[in-house]
Amino acid sequence: MRNTIFFIFLFVIIATAACKNSSKNSSAAELRRKDSLEKVKEAKEAAEKAEREKPRTAADIKLDKDIQFEKYTLEDVYPYEDTTRIFQFDKIKEKLAHIENFMRMPHVYGVLDNYKNRNGEAAVVENFVRNAYKRVSDTLGNEKYQSAPLYQSENSKKPSRYGRDGSLVAIESSDTLDMVKVTGLSFEGTWYVPKRYVKSKGDSVKIAHVAVVDVTNQNICVLERTGENEWKIRSMNPATSGRHKPPHAMETPLGIFFVQEQKAKMFYFKDGTKSIEGYAPYASRFTNGGYIHGVPVNNPKGKIIEYSWSLGTTPRSHMCVRNASSHAKYVYDNFKPFQSLVVVID
Template identity: 35%
Template sequence: MYRKITIVLMIILIAATSSCGLRRDAPPGEAPNPRNQTELQREDMLAKSDQEAVEENINGYNIEDDLRITQTTQDDDRISCIDQEQRAEILNNIGSKPMNTVLEEYDSTLPEAIIDTLQYHQYNISYDYLLITAEDGAKIRENPKPDTNFVAHIETLEKMSLLQRVEGEELEGSNIWYRVAFENGNEVKEGYLHSTEGTPRNFRFDRMQDAINELRQQVAEGELHFISNYKNENGAPPQEGDAAVDEYGYRVYHSAPAYNEANTESEYRYIPDGMLVRILEETEDFYRVNALTFGEDYYIPKQYIDTNVTLSQLNHVIVVDRDQQNQASFEVGEDGLNLVSYTLSTTGTPGNFSFETTLGSYKAIVKRDRFQYLESGTQNIAGYAPFAIRFTGGAYIHGVPVAYEEEDGQQVDPGLIEYLHTIGTFPRSNMCVRNFTSHAEFLYNWIDIENGAVIVIE
């Protein structure tokens, strides 16, 4: 019963969007509480809570739904994605079958300037993979035809290694199939899934490399600064109307006003806390800056930039791909980039009730072994997130959220949670970037916070 309910909820979520980055309404039964006057008043309390590390509710949807989905999709016979090395071996020996035409072979590799120096190996995942979106899971077939034998059954929202896109026999109006590989126990197998049963994803290392190289060039040209207005600590920016975001999707809260001219009567937009800028010149009240993400110059009131804190050397970078719902981390070397981890992640869900993870280049600001978050619409602590790296406003890269349990009228910590089945599927958090807890811990211990950055790409 629980499994059916949670799967239906997830498919409603999937059907509501054709792209991870699009704005959409919340599915019935899962809608986060809308921002209301109580929430706005609560921001004053949050602004005073930095030492206690208390944030807004970081979950775009009820975390209990994610836990329920995880519980109902796990079993002893679970099949999983294979790693990149296993996949490459299969591709080297793969051949066509007489009943299909190969349209595309998925053979993504690292760009030449990226060196594989992986330090995190907790989960197998290929550079190219298929996210299963079929409501009741999918049956992997021996051949790309509806009436062939089944090789295995795969749960919805699981990820399979992608090998080929092929033409096969028509099913539900389409003759497109995906050839996939997977591991069941210690045995590696392969088979076919129809195109209606999943959506291709991949790690776009070329785009990640381009984003890092652009930032590295900016740092080479001189030190960078960043906007500093966490919890409006340096003053609430001006606001027209009651919208929580501007036309570009950037929040009013945690942001600085970026004026077109050196006066507060001119037009402005918002630049969020943590976003990197270059100071070009200063007037009595403003810094004229170039906002790297926007490629435009603006005037920022001086209280929103701490000139004593800079990014003058780039050693570590985490790149989050909110379109593909995955991420990778890199050490920046003189001749290229060292890939130290790549894994799945879950970003903020855009809409009227919560906030997306905004695009751009950000300073890695601070790391915390945990921070607490509030229950929506109240000032009650609901739980905490472990191994957190803050990069903009109240948004962190962190491990699986832990909701406190109640025992004899007291809140009890049930302990860390490693895994959620929904990580790497579709946006489900509120601004934050959700990781498997072991990966969040790895990043927490690895990152050079003084010389580190976080880049969010689309």
């Protein structure tokens, strides 16, 4: 009887120990499973973060044609005289990717502002030249007039180059009373600019529309942002850019600029005088005295002219970008100042 009780007791001890070992093994397995799942989750989150932060390229841009302004629409490739012209969509996608990358990073946005030197004439750069217009410019061709001086450090004695009026920038810091540290969307590097030349636009700027002006093919493409990396082509039209003809007419400058102001009628002077010669309808200013506008009317009281045979041919303007007047109105109506960009490519 005693032997029977002893064996039963021993069996209970052995069974209990086995259960405890089994429980321990089960708990260890569960911990390993949870740890493995956590690592998988962390790896997935890390991959998703890396994908979000990865710079966008032209291949990431989804560009669909959805024309809203249907007059004078050009094809992707179209005849011109004895050759053909094109819309450079590969280059356009590169610019849109550049804009997307800029918008994805947290910024306090600003714009370089010195229209008609209203914030003071910029200092002379270290290495300057006198261009064909007898005006001071940096070695990259940016004129001193209507530009902001860009310094390599806040203690620099002289600026190294000029930033064009209308250029979109990110304000990185404002550590001194006089200087602001900026990075640009249309010029490389980090620079210091006197505060009076930088107009802050806050941290919530959303670019809704972009007009791409091609000075080589003399055309304009209007695009609307409909989602992250997603853009719609809203118009494809002939345009006429600025020509090199000193002392009054100059090329439309390359770069990326904010639309800064708009005028239903932009009156202009006769060359070399202060006498008003006429006006350009539905004008949207993007840099210096450069506007996207309709066909010029050489009579201050004249009626709007819808179209000109010269559109889409060769550069003829003083710096502006001429359009059919109804297309200029389309831009005027849809492009809000400091929410829209003009990109000039060659």
